[in-house]
Amino acid sequence: MKLNQQDLQILSKAAIHAAQQAGQLISSYSQQKMAVKNKGVGDSLASQVVTEVDLMAQEMILNSLAAVTKQYDLGTLGEESPDNHERFEKDYFWCIDPMDGTLAFIKQRHGYAVSIGLVSQAGEPVIGVIYDPLTQTLYKAAKGQGAYRNGQKWQVSIPEEAPLHLISDTSFQDLPQFEQSLQELEIISQKMGYQGLQTRFQGGAALNACWVLEQAPACYFKYAKKELGGGSLWDYAASACIYQEAGAWVSDMHGNPLDLNRPDSTYLNHRGILYATSEKLAREIIALGERMCQENGDQ
Known part of the structure; x- marks a missing residue:
């Protein structure tokens, strides 16, 4: 059907x-x-x-x-x-x-x-x-x-002379690479002509994704990890559809479509997630994730 x-x-x-x-x-x-x-x-x-x-x-x-x-x-x-x-x-x-x-x-x-x-x-x-x-x-x-x-x-719109926003849940602040991530995002913001970096660590996955669209230029991402956790299918299914229809970017941290019917688990920790208000910003964050993996010795 x-x-x-x-x-x-x-x-x-x-x-x-x-x-x-x-x-x-x-x-x-x-x-x-x-x-x-x-x-x-x-x-x-x-x-x-x-x-x-x-x-x-x-x-x-x-x-x-x-x-x-x-x-x-x-x-x-x-x-x-x-x-x-x-x-x-x-x-x-x-x-x-x-x-x-x-x-x-x-x-x-x-x-x-x-x-x-x-x-x-x-x-x-x-x-x-x-x-x-x-x-x-x-x-x-x-x-x-x-x-x-x-x-x-609703279509994503990126204003001029705005800061880059990082929006995520509070657990992002507990990451060992938290400070380095902020430093890298500051560099990305400058490279893309944005006005610094602002952060918001507050909501669940669904509203975080919506807030990204409301506060463009913005991103919400979770690094891939081996441990179970980091969000499940139900955390991202609805927002993934909204992003596709709003002209924004949604993928895993490798740039591939989200695995929204993962056969072996409901968790998406294996590939991470990435929401961004433009493909150009998404590509910068994908590169950031690759650098983090190399430095941490992850596959």
């Missing part, structure tokens, strides 16, 4: 409705103290924490999408449930993060969002919906239909 443009419109509307419903649920708990559990996976605190709100939001999303999921014979992959391997059996599967940025939610900081993507069995993102409950901002895209921010057509 291949989805046509009308199918994508129907499924996009369903994903938007589900994301906004879940966002309202999350907002209703945003000022309450939550019981926090540890999932015991990944190598960072952000990948390990989960609250009852994450679980309730995922159940709400799955229930909201149930009718179209059955109608179109779609698979599902959600962060808060075991991988059922439907993504290898169905032509398309929902890739759901009911609350990306749980750590920001726990700390009552801006940076959490609902993220719903639709991905083909080949790993191509065809729908992306991200909803920010705090600001009620809706980011959406469907293959061949453009990207939109709060209903307005």
